[in-house]
Amino acid sequence: MPSVFIKTYGCASSQNDSEIIAGLLKSTGFEIISEINSDIVVIVSCSVKNVTENKILSYVDVLLKQDRKILVTGCLADANPDAFDSRISLLGTKRINEISETCNEILKGKIVRKLKGEHENRKRKPCFVSRKSDYKTNEVRPEKGCKRILDNGPGYFQLWWRKKSA
Secondary structure, three states, rough: OEEEEEEEEEHHHHHHHHHHHHHHHHHHHOOOOHHHOEEEEEEEEEEEEOHHHHOOOOOOOOHHHOOOOEEEHHHHHHHHHHHOOOOOOOHHHHHHHHHHHHHHHEEEOOOOOOOOOOOOOOOOOOOOOOOOEEEEEEEEOOOOOHHHHHHHOOOOOOEEEOOOOO
């Protein structure tokens, strides 16, 4: 079973994207591990703060020196794809529903770049019951939001709520 380590930087939206990614990967046969010795490292990025962006780029440099398979998703991949080395695969925020397919391509040795504006049949993020068994998600349309939502135009983000105890 292929394994993935998910490293998340940034806002609640990035953290939520990580949960969606984990759910999608698990449903297609990937193992989500907490250790960094996985087959692929998925980095869910954020571009709101320069400090966070610098941390992400430094982490990517460390992984490159270790000759790791890396996939960067999140708003930094959309906002500044040129910041990443050509050995890094990128997946745009509007395309995380393609995470499993993309990881399978990376496992075959391909470098994949699927960013916003390059895919005409984009889908909204999938709703699902979180891998955290006591949470559910649903999409809501924001009136105000983070830089990512504003830059990508009208968007949706996931609303989390705790199930009532029985």
